[in-house]
Amino acid sequence: MQEKGSISIHTENIFPIIKKFLYSDHEIFLRELVSNAVDATQKLKRLSSLGEFAGEVGDTKIKVSVNEADKTITISDRGIGMTGEEIKKYINQIAFSGATEFVEKYKDKGDDKQIIGHFGLGFYSAFMVSSMVEIKTLSYKEGSEAALWECDGSTEFEIRPTEKTERGSDVILHIADDSTEFLEKARIKGILSKYCKFLPVEIEFDGEVINNTTPLWTKSPNELKDEDYIKFYQDLYPFSEEPLFWIHLNVDYPFNLTGILYFPKLKNDFEFQRNKIQLYSRQVFITDEVKDVVPEFLMLLNGIIDSPDIPLNVSRSFLQADANVKKIDSYITKKVADKLAELHKQDEEGFAKKWNDIGLFVKYGMISNDKFYEKAKDFCLYKNTDGQYFTLDKYKEHIQVNQQDKSENLVALYATDVRQQDTYIQSAKRKGYDVLEFSHPIDSHFIQMLESKVEKFTLKRVDADTADKLIDKDTKTESLLSAEKEKEVQEIFESAINNKDRKVTLEPMSPEELPVNITQPEFMRRMKDMQAMGGGGGMSFMGNMPEMLSVAVNSNHPLIQKILNAPDETVKKDLAKQAYDLALLSQGMLTGADLTNFIQRSVNLSVK
Numbered sequence: 001m002q003e004k005g006s007i008s009i010h011t012e013n014i015f016p017i018i019k020k021f022l023y024s025d026h027e028i029f030l031r032e033l034v035s036n037a038v039d040a041t042q043k044l045k046r047l048s049s050l051g052e053f054a055g056e057v058g059d060t061k062i063k064v065s066v067n068e069a070d071k072t073i074t075i076s077d078r079g080i081g082m083t084g085e086e087i088k089k090y091i092n093q094i095a096f097s098g099a100t101e102f103v104e105k106y107k108d109k110g111d112d113k114q115i116i117g118h119f120g121l122g123f124y125s126a127f128m129v130s131s132m133v134e135i136k137t138l139s140y141k142e143g144s145e146a147a148l149w150e151c152d153g154s155t156e157f158e159i160r161p162t163e164k165t166e167r168g169s170d171v172i173l174h175i176a177d178d179s180t181e182f183l184e185k186a187r188i189k190g191i192l193s194k195y196c197k198f199l200p201v202e203i204e205f206d207g208e209v210i211n212n213t214t215p216l217w218t219k220s221p222n223e224l225k226d227e228d229y230i231k232f233y234q235d236l237y238p239f240s241e242e243p244l245f246w247i248h249l250n251v252d253y254p255f256n257l258t259g260i261l262y263f264p265k266l267k268n269d270f271e272f273q274r275n276k277i278q279l280y281s282r283q284v285f286i287t288d289e290v291k292d293v294v295p296e297f298l299m300l301l302n303g304i305i306d307s308p309d310i311p312l313n314v315s316r317s318f319l320q321a322d323a324n325v326k327k328i329d330s331y332i333t334k335k336v337a338d339k340l341a342e343l344h345k346q347d348e349e350g351f352a353k354k355w356n357d358i359g360l361f362v363k364y365g366m367i368s369n370d371k372f373y374e375k376a377k378d379f380c381l382y383k384n385t386d387g388q389y390f391t392l393d394k395y396k397e398h399i400q401v402n403q404q405d406k407s408e409n410l411v412a413l414y415a416t417d418v419r420q421q422d423t424y425i426q427s428a429k430r431k432g433y434d435v436l437e438f439s440h441p442i443d444s445h446f447i448q449m450l451e452s453k454v455e456k457f458t459l460k461r462v463d464a465d466t467a468d469k470l471i472d473k474d475t476k477t478e479s480l481l482s483a484e485k486e487k488e489v490q491e492i493f494e495s496a497i498n499n500k501d502r503k504v505t506l507e508p509m510s511p512e513e514l515p516v517n518i519t520q521p522e523f524m525r526r527m528k529d530m531q532a533m534g535g536g537g538g539m540s541f542m543g544n545m546p547e548m549l550s551v552a553v554n555s556n557h558p559l560i561q562k563i564l565n566a567p568d569e570t571v572k573k574d575l576a577k578q579a580y581d582l583a584l585l586s587q588g589m590l591t592g593a594d595l596t597n598f599i600q601r602s603v604n605l606s607v608k
C-alpha cells in the first residue's frame with residue numbers, strides 16, 4: 001500500500017496559525033506526544049488483561065531520544081500501534097479535526113492570553129516545532145503491516161509500507177530551524193520533568209527513567225504513613241518546612257478527583273504562597289494556575305489535584321461556568337473544612353498549638369466563602385491575651401457574666417498590639433474583662449464579618465473607651481468632686497492641653513486607673529483603618545480629618561486633688577500637662593518637641 005493524499009481541511013495554512021496561537025507554549029508538544037504514547041500503552045495493557053490481546057506485553061517503557069546530528073526527536077512506545085487505515089482515521093481525520101476546531105474557535109480572538117495556556121491540542125502540536133513529522137507504526141493486531149506516515153506540515157501527507165518488527169509507534173519529529181532549542185537534552189529533560197514526572201507508564205530519557213509511575217495520590221490512604229506524605233511533600237517542594245497536615249482527596253462520583261492537599265506553615269505574605277497547587281489530568285501535569293478550579297482562599301494550600309473531568313481545552317471564562325469545576329470547588333472546600341473539624345475534635349490542644357499557622361487561612365476562608373464559614377465557625381479559635389484558646393461558643397460562655405451591656409449584647413474586647421495597649425488591657429482586666437488578641441491586618445475584616453453574622457455580639461478595641469465605659473452597663477461610679485470643681489479641673493486641663501481636637505471630659509473612675517485616659521472611639525478608628533487599607537468607598541474625607549481623641553480625666557484620682565490644691569496656676573497647669581503627656585506616652589503617641597518638653601518638665605518636677 002502506498003498512498004498520497006490531501007488532508008481534508010478548509011484552512012490551508014493551519015500550522016502557521018497553531019504556531020502563532022501557542023507561541024508561548026511550544027514545549028507542550030512533548031507532553032501531548034508522550035501522553036499519546038502512554039494512552040496507546042495502557043490500551044494495550046487493558047486489551048491484554050481482557051484477553052483480547054494474546055501476545056507478550058513485554059517491556060512497555062516509552063523512550064524519548066534526541067539526535068542532534070539528524071535534528072530529530074523520537075518518541076517510541078510499545079503500545080497498540082496503528083494500521084494504515086487507522087492512521088488515516090485517527091491522524092488524518094480525528095487529530096486534524098481537533099486542530100481545526102481549535103483554530104476555528106480562536107482565530108478571531110486575536111489574543112493568545114484568552115486561550116487557556118495549555119490547550120490539549122493533541123498530535124498536531126508536533127508541528128509547532130517540526131518541519132516534518134513521521135509516524136512509523138505497527139499495530140498489535142495479528143498480521144498487521146507496518147506503516148509509515150509522513151507530513152511536512154502542509155496539508156499533504158504520504159503513507160507507505162515500512163520495515164518495523166516491534167509492536168508500537170515511533171513518532172519522529174524533524175525539528176524546524178526556529179525550534180532547535182528543543183534539540184538540547186537539558187531542555188527536553190526539563191520539559192519531561194515538568195509535565196511527565198508522574199505519568200503512569202515508565203518514560204526513559206538518556207538512559208534514565210524520569211518518572212514515578214505511582215505517585216502518592218494514586219495510592220490508597222490506608223497503605224500510607226505520615227513519613228510517606230512528608231517525603232512526597234519534600235519531593236514536590238524541596239527546601240520547604242514540613243507541612244502541618246494534609247488531606248488525601250479521593251472521589252469518583254459525581255466527578256473523578258484524586259489528590260493531596262497540604263497545609264503549609266503560612267507566612268504573612270499571602271502572595272508568596274500562591275501557585276503551589278498543581279493540576280493534573282490522569283497524572284499528566286497541566287498547570288499550576290488553579291485560580292478557576294479551587295476557591296481563592298484554598299490557593300494558600302499546596303499539593304496536587306488530579307482530575308480527568310476538568311476541561312482543559314477551553315477558554316477561562318468557560319472553565320468558570322463549567323458545572324464540574326463548580327462541584328470540584330465546593331467538594332474541596334467541604335473536604336478541607338471537614339478535615340479541620342476532625343482535627344479539632346480529635347485533639348483540641350494540638351489544634352490550638354497549630355492555630356498560629358492555620359488561623360490566618362481559616363479566617364481568610366470564613367471571610368471569603370460562606371459555605372466554609374458555616375463549617376469553620378465551630379472550630380475557629382479565639383486567643384485571649386493570657387494565651388488561652390476558645391471556640392466562639394465557649395468564649396461567649398466565658399464572658400457571659402461580666403461582659404453583657406445593658407441591652408444584653410455581649411461585648412468582646414480585643415487588642416491589636418498587646419504591648420502597646422497594655423495599660424488598657426490591664427484596666428479592662430481589673431474590671432474582670434477578658435481581652436482577645438487580634439493582631440493581623442486580616443482581623444479588621446474578620447471582626448466586621450463576625451459582627452454581621454453573630455447576633456447580639458459586638459467587638460470593641462480595648463482602647464476605644466475608658467474601662468468603665470467600654471461596656472455600657474448603666475452603672476455609675478460616684479464622683480468625689482462637686483460640679484463646680486469638675487468644671488475647674490476641666491478648664492485647667494483644656495488650657496494645659498491647648499488643642500481643640502482633644503475633647504476633655506471628667507469621668508469618675510476607680511482611683512487605680514490612670515489620672516488621664518486617651519481613647520479613640522471604635523467607629524472612628526474603624527473608618528480610619530478601612531481607609532488606610534484603601535477601602536471605605538466614599539469616605540476619603542476621613543483622611544484629612546485630624547485624629548479625634550477623647551481625653552477622659554479621672555475625677556477620683558488623687559492627682560486631681562493635688563492639682564486643685566496646688567499653690568498657683570503654673571504648677572496646676574504643669575501637673576495637668578504632665579498627666580496628659582503620661583497618657584500619650586502610654587499610647588506611644590508622645591514624640592518630637594512634646595517628648596523633649598515632657599522629659600524636661602519631669603526633671604524639673606523631680607528636683608522640686
Ligand SMILES: Nc1ncnc2c1ncn2[C@@H]1O[C@H](COP(=O)(O)OP(=O)(O)OP(=O)(O)O)[C@@H](O)[C@H]1O
Binds near residue numbers: 036
Ligand atoms: N502513539 C500512538 N499510538 C497509537 N495511536 C496513537 C498514537 N498517537 C496518536 N494516536 C491515535 O491518534 C488519535 C489522535 O491523537 P490526538 O493526540 O490528536 O488526539 P487524542 O489523543 O484523541 O486527544 P487529545 O487532544 O487529548 O490529545 C488518538 O486518539 C489515537 O487513536
